[in-house]
Amino acid sequence: MRLLTHNMLSSNIKGVTNGFPLLIEVEKVVEKQVDFNEDFLRNMFPKIEWKALVEASRTMGYTELPENAESSMLDSDEFLGKFHHALVELHLEEGALVCPETGRKFPVNKGIPNMLLHEDEV
């Protein structure tokens, strides 16, 4: 699961008001190289919740992203490279996503998070 997907997911448990971002528990990270696409990165930048991406990438072992970012940084190839790497090249293969409000764990196996809710959570 890429961090781009993580940046979209929110805890869907009934009654939870602050379900985003999900915390990450890492057991296995895999890096997969992907072709760089500057237009795509520029399009995605305003839609990404930056702090969540920084936090998530650090949890996964990548510490290169700046704490804060603004669109002017997209003119720097170095920044684009780091953004690209964090967004689409880091995969959480095994571990869990954790609801920030309830602590409930959604397991991640073979890169697939299981977000199915139990009966009492719906």
Place this chain on the structure above:
Amino acid sequence: MKLKQLEGLLGSLDQFENPKIELEQYPTGPHIASRLLYTAENSFRDVENKVVADFGCGCGTLGLAAALLGADHVIGLDIDTESLEIASSNADDLDLDMDFVHCDIKNLKWRDRIVDTVVMNPPFGTRRKGADMDFLLVALKVASNAVYSLHKTTTRDHVKRTALRDYNAVSAEVLCELRFDVPQLYKFHKKKEVDVAVDLWRFVPQKYGEKHL
């Protein structure tokens, strides 16, 4: 990529081994899948460089077609573990990157409108009434630009009315009518193969920020 080439690649994918009738698991044939994505890209530019979600992805056919046509990020969602395993393996076979989320569409909670396009071949609602409309409701909340979906031609008026009146779709157009080959998958199927008339729809959601919450 040419349509025939796309169709060929999709035809090589593995499909459901033990389809579950209560989930209405039917493979989306390469003929329909290739045309759905080809139209989405060539007529509307809704695929290349976009974020695409495949709702009820099953074995991943539509999502993988999107990836083959240049979508930059594809996510497949399904409630069934076995399907997701097959979809994962299909993605590996084609050397494509596709994220998968194991979830119930009805309980989806996604932030904002990162997804540009939703593609789906939802359950038709023959086992659980209204299943197809449940999918459409969520798709219209998640997609920024467009939703492509297949629904039985017999439900055309109902789908259009519901999408426009109840789901806040800005437009709901039938792009074309197709024949969906339903192979003899389940014990209650009497014939070797049956054609079901389906409409390929394109819905445009209300723009984020203008929604009535």
